[in-house]
Every structure is written in structure tokens, then in C-alpha cells.
Amino acid sequence: MVDNLQFTMENRERILAVENSFMPSGKPLLAPGRVLVGEGRLLKLCRRKPQPKVFFLFNDMLVYGRIVVPGRWYSHQHILRLEELEQENLEDGVGMSNQWLLRTPRKSFHISAASLEEKQAWMEHIERCRLERLKQLGFPAVMKPFATTWIPDAASDVCMRCSQAFNVTQRRHHCRHCGFVVCNSCSKARAILKHISSKPVRVCRRCKDSLCEQEVSKGTVRKKDSIEEMPEYEESSDEDQEENHTHNAWFNTYREPEPLYCYFNPKHIKPSQL
Incomplete structure (x- = not known):
């Protein structure tokens, strides 16, 4: 006691x-x-x-x-x-x-x-x-x-989608769905990943297309997200x-x-x- x-x-x-x-x-x-x-x-x-x-x-x-x-x-x-x-x-x-x-x-x-x-x-x-x-x-x-593990920046000198080289003006970003290191042009799309956030997060074009196909197959298509609009919420850096x-x-x-x-x-x- x-x-x-x-x-x-x-x-x-x-x-x-x-x-x-x-x-x-x-x-x-x-x-x-x-x-x-x-x-x-x-x-x-x-x-x-x-x-x-x-x-x-x-x-x-x-x-x-x-x-x-x-x-x-x-x-x-x-x-x-x-x-x-x-x-x-x-x-x-x-x-x-x-x-x-x-x-x-x-x-x-x-x-x-x-x-x-x-x-x-x-x-x-x-x-x-x-x-x-x-x-x-x-x-x-x-x-x-589970959330995807991000591939480290140092793992690639080029965009893992379009192969464009990264430099001072072409910065690295990460797709929240696949974790790939991608350029800004290849990651302008936004999608809601419910297990990560209730607000749209950055995804690459390929993952965006895949997610849209899944929604179509489930009959849960939402109003198209603006790919140019930045979300209110982004994971803290x-x-x-x-x-x-x-x-x-x-x-x-x-x-x-x-x-x-x-x-x-x-x-x-x-x-x-x-």
C-alpha cells in the first residue's frame, strides 16, 4: 500500500x-x-x-x-x-x-x-x-x-513523376498519398485523405486521378477541388x-x-x- x-x-x-x-x-x-x-x-x-x-x-x-x-x-x-x-x-x-x-x-x-x-x-x-x-x-x-512515409528529399534530385531537376526555384514537395518527392507542377492537386486531415492536402496528379477513380467506383464523387487553391491546412514543417x-x-x-x-x-x- x-x-x-x-x-x-x-x-x-x-x-x-x-x-x-x-x-x-x-x-x-x-x-x-x-x-x-x-x-x-x-x-x-x-x-x-x-x-x-x-x-x-x-x-x-x-x-x-x-x-x-x-x-x-x-x-x-x-x-x-x-x-x-x-x-x-x-x-x-x-x-x-x-x-x-x-x-x-x-x-x-x-x-x-x-x-x-x-x-x-x-x-x-x-x-x-x-x-x-x-x-x-x-x-x-x-x-x-496508415499515413504514407515520406521519401526523404535527398533520395532524389529530380521529380519522381516528371523527372524535372530540382533547383533553387524548382523546390521539392511531397505527395501526402504516395510519399513521392515531386515538383510543384506535379503536385498542384488537392484531395481529402480522411485518415490525415478533414481538409484538402497536397497530392500528385497520378494519385489524384487514382483517388477520383476510386470515388467514381464507389459512387461518392464530390465537387471537383480547385487544383490551384492552396488548402487551409498543411502538415507542419x-x-x-x-x-x-x-x-x-x-x-x-x-x-x-x-x-x-x-x-x-x-x-x-x-x-x-x-
């Missing part, structure tokens, strides 16, 4: 410390029944290059953000609900070792750990928390359509800003008696105390 009370108080302090580290721009994280399971720094593959991000695993969600001051301040908070999350193991790639794929209906991206052991620990704990969350909610392990901090990830497998309620780093230092 005393141990449970002590753990509850320590867990509350940890969550509040994480909440405060995101400053006023972050969403409140403290909630009844929510447990901070672990934290660490991982590399996230962004459009231009891998960038270090801080990740916090809770028993119901995965939170990550941009590192402002290592161990103290973070920004651009993103929340992935575990019931919508799926992981896919990947082989080592060029510039990204110990990597795997995180997929959700709205966002999919590659991340990597500093070592194989850290990668395995992250994947195991995320999967265990995800399954417990699905069981708690009474959901089957059936997922919605804040994550593409460069960071100068080095990668220094950790992930210790410390467990409490109850498997679900564990905290990987028993020597946790609250950000406000650094």
Missing part, C-alpha cells in the same frame, strides 16, 4: 516535470491513470536528414518533441495515441542504423536508437503498452489506414528545422513489480532541477 502510494506520487512528479519541460506551448499531460513508462532520445528521419528528438512513453500514448535545451526544455510537442500506433522492424539503412518505422493514420516516420539493445527495448515496451491499451479500451488489434544537439540517447530497463507500471530510468532528474 505504501509502495503504491509512493509510486503514484513519484509518477505524478515525473509527468508534471515532462509537462513543464514543453513550456506553455505543450498540452497538459497529467491525467488519471496515466503512467510515465520511460523516456529517451532517438533520431527521427525528417525530410532533410535525421534529427535528434526526445521521446516520452506513457501507458496510453507516445509523446515526442524538438530538443531546445537537452534535458530541460523542448518544443513542438507531438502526441501519438498507442491504440492507433503500429511498429515495423527495419534493417539498417544508409545513415540510419537500429531503425524501425512508427505508423499512425495521420503520420508515419522512421526512428533509430543508439544501439540494437535500445531499439529492442523501445519496441518491446511500446508494443506491450499498446496491447494493454487496446485491451483496456476493448479494441481489436485492427488498424485504420517545424520538424524540418535543423538542430545542433548531438545524439545521446539512453534506455535502461528498470521495472516496477507491476509490469505495466515501470520506469526505465530510476535516476531520473526532473528537467526543472537541471
Whole structure:
């Protein structure tokens, strides 16, 4: 009884410390029944290059953000609900070792750990928390359509649709449906992808034609979207800003008696105390 009370108080302090580290721009994280399971720094593959991000695993969600001051301040908070999350193991790639794929209906991206052991620990704990969350909610392990993983900018010097070379004036864009790197001319079309946004997002011409054919076959053709009109909503590019901090990830497998309620780093230092 005393141990449970002590753990509850320590867990509350940890969550509040994480909440405060995101400053006023972050969403409140403290909630009844929510447990901070672990934290660490991982590399996230962004459009231009891998960038270090801080990740916090809770028993119901995965939170990550941009590192402002290592161990103290973070920004651009993103929340992935575990019931919508799926992981896919990947082989080592060029510039990204110990990597795997995180997929959700709205966002999919590659991340990597500093070592194989850290990668395995992250994947195991995320999967265990995800399954417990699905069981708690009474959901089957059936997922919605996932967001396509964007192909990095550096993967192609030419438009992957028309082969026109990219330069200072001919900038790279991404189709939200197929993830291809395309030019502006090939991605003027807009379409509503319900699993990503309720507003039109950028798609390439080929995907636009394919989506229109699907709507025709389903008898759900809508009024034609203007291909010149930019949508109100576009995915944020804040994550593409460069960071100068080095990668220094950790992930210790410390467990409490109850498997679900564990905290990987028993020597946790609250950000406000650094």
C-alpha cells in the first residue's frame, strides 16, 4: 500500500516535470491513470536528414518533441495515441542504423536508437503498452489506414513523376498519398485523405486521378477541388528545422513489480532541477 502510494506520487512528479519541460506551448499531460513508462532520445528521419528528438512513453500514448535545451526544455510537442500506433522492424539503412518505422493514420516516420539493445527495448515496451491499451479500451488489434512515409528529399534530385531537376526555384514537395518527392507542377492537386486531415492536402496528379477513380467506383464523387487553391491546412514543417544537439540517447530497463507500471530510468532528474 505504501509502495503504491509512493509510486503514484513519484509518477505524478515525473509527468508534471515532462509537462513543464514543453513550456506553455505543450498540452497538459497529467491525467488519471496515466503512467510515465520511460523516456529517451532517438533520431527521427525528417525530410532533410535525421534529427535528434526526445521521446516520452506513457501507458496510453507516445509523446515526442524538438530538443531546445537537452534535458530541460523542448518544443513542438507531438502526441501519438498507442491504440492507433503500429511498429515495423527495419534493417539498417544508409545513415540510419537500429531503425524501425512508427505508423499512425495521420503520420508515419522512421526512428533509430543508439544501439540494437535500445531499439529492442523501445519496441518491446511500446508494443506491450499498446496491447494493454487496446485491451483496456476493448479494441481489436485492427488498424485504420496508415499515413504514407515520406521519401526523404535527398533520395532524389529530380521529380519522381516528371523527372524535372530540382533547383533553387524548382523546390521539392511531397505527395501526402504516395510519399513521392515531386515538383510543384506535379503536385498542384488537392484531395481529402480522411485518415490525415478533414481538409484538402497536397497530392500528385497520378494519385489524384487514382483517388477520383476510386470515388467514381464507389459512387461518392464530390465537387471537383480547385487544383490551384492552396488548402487551409498543411502538415507542419517545424520538424524540418535543423538542430545542433548531438545524439545521446539512453534506455535502461528498470521495472516496477507491476509490469505495466515501470520506469526505465530510476535516476531520473526532473528537467526543472537541471
